[in-house]
Amino acid sequence: MAKEKKEQENQINIELSEEVAEGVYSNLAMIAHSNSEFVIDFIRLMPGVPKAKVKSRIVITPEHAKRLLNALKDNIDKYESSFGAIKRTDDGPHFPMNFGGAMGEA
Numbered sequence: 001m002a003k004e005k006k007e008q009e010n011q012i013n014i015e016l017s018e019e020v021a022e023g024v025y026s027n028l029a030m031i032a033h034s035n036s037e038f039v040i041d042f043i044r045l046m047p048g049v050p051k052a053k054v055k056s057r058i059v060i061t062p063e064h065a066k067r068l069l070n071a072l073k074d075n076i077d078k079y080e081s082s083f084g085a086i087k088r089t090d091d092g093p094h095f096p097m098n099f100g101g102a103m104g105e106a
Contacts, residue, residue, distance in 0.1 A: 024055045025044060026056070033065075038065040
């Protein structure tokens with residue numbers, strides 16, 4: 001009984017709205033940091049569009065950044081054990097540098 005009560009006390013009730021549950025597509029992330037925080041910008045980069053938009057910005061502490069790194073590695077390991085290795089290429093997206101817009105001239 002005491003163990004059950006302690007487990008209930010340690011639980012967090014997390015609410016997920018419908019809007020947030022839909023998620024946001026991102027195909028690029030940029031990360032910056034200071035001595036007190038990490039800033040992760042999730043960006044949607046579309047071919048043929050001259051501007052990329054930051055779709056979401058997450059600001060976390062260095063400790064939470066380390067926890068995120070470990071959790072992501074754990075999930076990638078589980079994914080690869082189920083579905084095989086994730087193929088990695090060293091080159092980024094194959095979008096032209098001008099993203100389909102006019103090239104500047106000097």
